[in-house]
Amino acid sequence: MQKKDCFYLGKIVKKYSFKGELLIKLDTDEPDLYENLDALFIDLRNNLVPFFLESSQLHKSDLLRVKFEDVDTEADADALIKSDIYLPLEFLPKLEGNKFYFHEIIGFTVTDINYGVVGTIKAINDSTAQALFEIDRDGVEILIPMNDEFINNVDRANKTIVVETPEGLIDLYLDEN
Known part of the structure; x- marks a missing residue:
């Protein structure tokens, strides 16, 4: 094991x-x-x-x-x-709805309601005060706080998480390049 x-x-x-x-x-x-x-x-x-x-x-x-x-x-x-x-x-109990274990969402696609497809979750950073989705978008890392208010839907069947982030958050990462 x-x-x-x-x-x-x-x-x-x-x-x-x-x-x-x-x-x-x-x-x-x-x-x-x-x-x-x-x-x-x-x-x-x-x-x-x-x-x-x-x-x-x-x-x-x-x-x-x-x-x-x-x-x-x-x-x-x-x-x-x-x-x-x-x-x-x-042995982990199965979680329902928008609750999830960090390990089970690696590889899920994140879609923002206003922005569209953001990228793929490559890791969870839980070493900060607020845990963060580490998302890969064609080689660019985007960090989105794992805030219950941002997470609209966790779709295990389609391996997607739908979020609604504050306007401009995702653009912050993309404007730098």
Whole structure:
């Protein structure tokens, strides 16, 4: 299993008991979806290693208390603390309407209501305060904020996203060249 086939679920933050139990801080709005997993992948030295669960239950709101098979001591548990947890992409709940996962819209065509076809989404930049669509238009990069007010429609069947951006935003990128 490779990271590109998985999504980040959370991080092991601390031990829970003396019997090898651990707490995973989940990076999700719906922690209860992940309460009854059979297995998950732990990133150990940049390799995703499958770990099978003896038990798991939600602990407080966004922590998952887990007991892995063959992790029976504090030392075993200590070795896993601060490790990132991943699951295969097929475990992601399906999103409907205009909600989407960043990975699923790469390659979609962006069309602006007033401007027409803008280009193809090549990446999502989420390192800024506002996530941005990185769009390629014949070699020119156009950045459009991923603002709910700008997104009119996500059409998965036709791999298009219809936006309505402020007048002149797209022209800013094209006038420079």
